[in-house]
Amino acid sequence: MRVFALTGAGVSAESGLSTFRDAGGAWTRLDFRDVATPEGFARDPERVHAFYNARRANLAKVEPNAAHRALGALQQELGVRGGRLYLCTQNVDELHERGGAAEVVHMHGELRRVRCQACGWADLWSGDLSTAITCPRCGRAGGLRPDVVWFGETPLFMEEIWEAVAGSDLFVAIGTSGAVYPAAGLVEVARRARVRTCEINLQPSDNAERFDERLYGPATEVVPAWVARLLA
Ligand code: OAD
Numbered sequence: 001m002r003v004f005a006l007t008g009a010g011v012s013a014e015s016g017l018s019t020f021r022d023a024g025g026a027w028t029r030l031d032f033r034d035v036a037t038p039e040g041f042a043r044d045p046e047r048v049h050a051f052y053n054a055r056r057a058n059l060a061k062v063e064p065n066a067a068h069r070a071l072g073a074l075q076q077e078l079g080v081r082g083g084r085l086y087l088c089t090q091n092v093d094e095l096h097e098r099g100g101a102a103e104v105v106h107m108h109g110e111l112r113r114v115r116c117q118a119c120g121w122a123d124l125w126s127g128d129l130s131t132a133i134t135c136p137r138c139g140r141a142g143g144l145r146p147d148v149v150w151f152g153e154t155p156l157f158m159e160e161i162w163e164a165v166a167g168s169d170l171f172v173a174i175g176t177s178g179a180v181y182p183a184a185g186l187v188e189v190a191r192r193a194r195v196r197t198c199e200i201n202l203q204p205s206d207n208a209e210r211f212d213e214r215l216y217g218p219a220t221e222v223v224p225a226w227v228a229r230l231l232a
Contacts, residue, residue, distance in 0.1 A: 001078060001081075001083040001169050001170065001230075002078075002083055002084045002086070002167060002168045002169050002170075003074070003078065003083070003084070003085045003086070003168060003169065003170045003171075003172065003230070004085075004086045004088065004164055004165050004168040004170070004171045004172070004186075004190070004195075005071060005085060005086070005087050005088065005172050005173075005174060006088050006089075006090070006171070006172070006173045006174070006176060006183060006186055007071075007087070007088070007089040007090065007091060007096070007173075007174045007175055007176065008089075008090045008091065008173075008174070008175045008176025008177065008183070009025075009090070009091060009175060009176070010174065010175020010176060010177075010201060010202060010219055011065075011067050011068065011071075011089075011091065011095075011096075011174050011175040011219050011223070012062075012065075012068075012091055012093055012095050012175075013175065013219070014065045014067070014218060014219060014220045015062045015063060015064060015065045015068070015095055016061070016062045017058070017062060017093060017095075019175075019177075020032075020177075021177050021179060030051070032151060033151070034047060034048075035047065035048050035051040035052075036048075036051075036150045036151055037150050037151045037152055038150055038152060038153065039152075040150075041145060041150070045131050045142070045145075046130065046131060048145075048146075049128070049129045049130050049131070049146075052111065052129065052146040052148070053128040053129060055092075055111055056111045056112070056126075056128070056146075057128070059093055059094065059111060059112070062093075062095070063095075063098070064095040064096070064098045064099030064100075065095075065099075065219070065220045066220040066221075066223070066224050067099075067174070067175075067219035067220050067222075067223035067224065068095045068096050068098070068099025068100075068101075069099045069100055069224075070223045070224040070226075070227040070228075071085070071087060071096060071099065071101060071174075071223065071227070072096065072099040072100025072101040072102075073100060073227065074227045074230065074231070075087060075100075075101050075102065075103065076100065076102070077231055085101075086103075086105070086164040086168065087101050087103065087104050087105065088104075088105045088107055088161055088164070088186075089104060089105070089106055089107070089108075090107060090108045090176060090180070090183050091106070091108070092106065092108055092109055092110050092111040092146075092148050093111060094110065094111075094112055105156075105157050105160070105161065106156065107149070107155040107156050107157060107158070107161060107183060108148060108149040108155060108156075109146070109147045109148035109149045109156060110147060110148065111146060111148065112124055112125065112126065113125060113146070113147035114129060114144055114145070114146065114147055115144070115145055115146075115147040116135040116137065116138060116140070116143045116144055116145075117143040117144075117145055118135060118138050118140045118143035119135060119137050119138035119140070119143070121135055121136065121137035121138065122147055123136075125144075125147075129144055129145070129146065155182060155183070158182060161186070162186075162189055165186050165189045165190050165193065165195065166189060166190070166192075166193035166195070167193075168190070168193075168195050169195065169196065170195065170196050170197075170198065171186065171187065171190035171195045171196070171197045171198070172197075172198040172199070172200060172226075173186070173187060173197075173198075173199050173200070173201075173205070173207075173211070174200045174201070174219060174223060175200070175201060175202075175219050176201070176205065177201075177205050177206055178205040178206040178207035178208075179206055184206070184207060187199075187207055187210045187211065188210065191210065196212055196213075197210065197211045197212050197213070198211055198212065198213040198214070198215065198226075199211040199213070199214045199215070200215045200216075200219065200222050200223060200226060201214075201215075201216060202216065202217065202218065202219075203216060204216070
């Protein structure tokens with residue numbers, strides 16, 4: 001069986017990482033235009049660095065939860081059985097990897113990576129970023145930015161992702177509000193390819209009616225139970 005899983009902030013919520021649009025979420029406290037757009041970065045780079053520095057530092061304090069671990073186990077087990085779990089996440093944390101997934105496609109980039117806007121150099125980065133830090137390759141200061149996708153930028157690996165959705169037997173969206181495209185449009189790609197669709201979320205998402213099956217409750221409970229049923 002070939003499964004495509006799209007995950008969002010809800011899968012990491014019970015690890016202690018806040019979501020974006022729920023009560024208390026990042027976009028209820030902050031204007032995303034200030035901290036998650038190229039224009040916001042050009043206007044006030046230190047403010048943007050502070051937002052991502054805090055989130056990067058917070059990663060050291062959180063652990064993967066039962067939903068991450070169940071998806072890691074599903075990827076391993078489907079591989080053994082000659083199938084596949086294509087695990088595609090909008091999350092910039094690395095909790096899927098720490099939960100045992102060997103292959104994760106980060107369509108919105110990764111907090112633990114850095115990129116130089118001046119020369120394109122990119123690598124892992126664990127400390128804070130600031131405009132004073134120089135690029136290890138080109139030596140310029142001010143060009144380093146988190147290697148994440150901001151609003152107005154194109155998400156990564158889209159051709160490969162569309163192909164993987166269409167080539168699956170089952171598409172499952174987990175812990176995502178369905179508010180941000182192109183991720184929110186993947187369920188339509190699945191439907192057009194006659195792939196069965198399933199939504200797992202705390203409550204019906206913006207796209208709920210597009211799914212054949214809908215399972216509601218905390219990801220740490222619903223995902224392990226769903227994985228167990230799938231593998232039974
Ligand atoms: P959202 O904050 O929009 O949605 C989180 C979803 O998770 C909501 O539908 C919640 O109901 C659900 N949820 C919350 N807690 C849950 C739990 N314990 N178990 C299951 N579900 C739970 O986050 P995303 O959909 O991931 O992009 O947001 C998509 C993108 O918008 C993000 O990647 C980010 C953001 O702006 C960028 O920054 C470019």
